[in-house]
Amino acid sequence: MSDKTVVEDTDASEAQIEVHWKEEGKIPPSPAFVAQANMTDTGIYERFSLDNFPDCFKEYADLLTWDQGWETTLDTSDAPCWKWFVGGKLNACFNCVDRHLDRYKNKAALIYVPEPEDEAHSVITYQELYVRVNEFAALLRDFAGLKAGDRVTLHMPMVPELPVTMLACARLGIIHSEVFGGFSGQACGERIADSGSSVLITTDAYHRGGKLIDHKANADIACEVSEKAGQAVDKVLVWQRYPGKSSSPTPMVEGRDFIVNDVLKDHAGQRVEPVPMPAEAPLFLMYTSGTTGQPKGCEHSTGGYLAYAAGTSKYVQDIHPEDVYWCMADIGWITGHSYIVYGPLALAASSVIFEGVPTYPDAGRAWRIAERLDVNIFHTAPTTIRMLRKAGPDEPKKYDYHFKHMTTVGEPIEPLVWQWYYDVVGKGEAVIVDTYWQTETGGFLCSTLPALQSMKPGSAGPAVPGIHPVIYDEDGNEIPPGSGVAGNICIRNPWPGGFQTIWGDRERYVETYYAKYCKDKNSKDWRDWPYLTGDGAMEAEDGYFRILGRIDDVINVAGHRLGTKELESASLTVDEVAEAAVVPVVDEIKGRVPDLYVSLKPGADGGEAVQKKIVARIETEIGKIARPKHVYIVPDMPKTRSGKIMRRVLAAISNTMDIGDVTTLANPDVVEEIRVLVQGKDKLAAKEGPEDLKTFGEEG
Ligand code: 6R9
Secondary structure, eight states, rough: OOOBBOOOOOOOOOOOOEEEOOBOOOOOOOHHHHHOOOOTTHHHHHTTTTTTTTGGGHHHTTOOOOOOSSSEEEEOTTTTOOOOTOOEOOOHHHHGGGGGGHHHTSSSEEEEEOSSSTTTEEEEHHHHHHHHHHHHHHHHHHHHOOOTTTTEEOOOSSTTTTHHHHHHHHHHHHHEOOOOSSSSHHHHHHHHHHTTOOOEEEESSEEEEEEEEEOOOHHHHHHHHHTTTOOOEEEEEEEOOOOOBOOOOOOTTTEEEEEEHHHHGGGGOOOOOOOEEESEEEEEEEEEEOSSSSEEEEEEEEEHHHHHHHHHHHHHHHOTTTSEEEEOOTSHHHHHHOOOOOHHHTTTTTEEEHHHHHHHSSSTHHHHHHHHOOOOEEOOOHHHHHHHHHHTTTTTGGGGGOOOOOESSSSSOHHHHHHHHHIITTTTTEEEEEEEEOGGGGSSSSSOOTTTSSSTOOOOOOOOOOOOEEOOOOTSSSOOOSEEEEEEESSSOOOOOOOOTTTOOOOHHHHHHHHTOOOOTOOGGGGGOOOOEEEEEEEOTTEEEEEEEEEEGEETTTTTEHHHHHHHHHHHHHHTTEEEOOOOOOOEETTEEEEEEEEEEEEOOOOOHHHHHHHHHHHTOOOGGOOOSSSOOOOOOOOOTTBBBOOOHHHHHHHTOOOOOOOTTSTTTHHHHHHHHHHHHHOOBOOOHHHHHTTTTOOO
């Protein structure tokens, strides 16, 4: 990378966030990638300009097959609950399955890779998917008594029965609400109650990290929790990990629990007509990943959502039907819904589903899968990239796979980690898209279009076509591009992928996402309702956005608002460091100062020397103002099941505050280890702590 320029330190006001991160050089896509890309027409940005809004999105809607055309592209009459393609009717399952049968019935729709390596992968063709979805839809309708508009909760791990279940629901217009399989029975029960589901669909067991996990046990807890909250579950449908054989010691509850594989026999060979649904009918609910507070059920639409997932899959993911596409996210998150199931299948792609963890049994597993299946599009998150880099920095070289395209999603990626992804995982051949978006947004907000723009490590890139961001400071002033300061990134306009409301709580939807910068609460004009993402961001002169993380993750040191992410990024440039997390700790003089938590690469020496080295690096990269109060070397970071570092937990430990519920974390045990390291063996009495720290680092 050449032409590195340093953004001048600017004198930012209190309402702004200072940015000290260096600008990185740009890397163009290879001619070979450009030659085969789906989108090479620079005119697309003009077509999707605000002058052509909202009709420009017809281009995405036209990727779908409609039973009835729409009359109104964007209906704003219930602002800010936007409705797209009103009057139009379509079926999401038909669009992802039936319509591909003519050309692709014998092509892989899903390729399932079980975690145990001695279990062969299986291929589900479009024809096979069609049969399975129809039979299960018949079961949902005739056995479970479900119909369009009903909600059903799914609590399923990474098994092919999960997309089969989602698509069967979509076929009938049933609103599915998949709860990430790694979530507890308690978390699932709360979501069942919130969504008002009377049917729970689950799996008896699944493999993860070398263990066969009893998943059915969660269903019993979930039903109990939901019942207490006033929502009884009448039926629990249990898919078996190995059909015909129970893999869970948890008994079935007579009259409530049914083994899907048994009941399915009554529906063998049945076909169910796809129900044409209004475009604005909810397709699914996706609860946001916060570990505290009442979860928010984001309601996604049928027509707008599917059009947006398909359009962005085609142009940002560059999926062609002949590609082998592997997104390693879990289908239980929005990434899996949009970019494992709905987007790719709408395009007749072959989508890989992997049951296990990418570093089990060793750091080569992911690359063996890529080699065996000849995957050419790969999609994962920075947390996984860091983990793979930590566990086996040279592993990818040992395998003969070739990616044309790679994605990073979910968090800002440090330029250093980006470079490893590009050089080692991508072997210098693959383009990278850094896709910035949220559960709420249904699809991408910012990313390069890979054949049209160069990559810039650490930057998500410009807004994708049809998305028009604006960065406001705390007082609502627009921060111009290239000014070197950051603010709250908002989107000026609605787009078809955006959620329609929070299930059952419109007021919270308006309050959380629109109240801050709304120009007129009675207005029916979308221009008065910028969408608040809740993220801090900076726009460079070239229009690329750098996302600094949740605005709540900003630390105010003596009046300087520092993005935690850039401190973390500076720490990561120290060789020994594998992961870093920064949290604010109360300081009498400066108000807040950063506390730094780092985990080291295997074999690295965790002595005082490395702590000093990190502090020195932060001082040179950012300045003395950012000097951490402590540097704690920890065995691992507390993480959510989706791999996001729970800075809230670390902040509570640093400030001797109540740690709260950590049971839904991926690694709850590490929390106590860290607490002992920071506070000593005897548990200190929790302090009340200041208000801003209570919400620090909270997701959603
Ligand atoms: C898709 C997904 C949303 C939050 C979002 C932001 C962070 C996502 C990012 C990114 C920097 C990226 N985020 N993608 N930050 N660069 N490319 O992750 O949805 O789980 O709802 O999280 O994740 O802070 O607001 P979700």
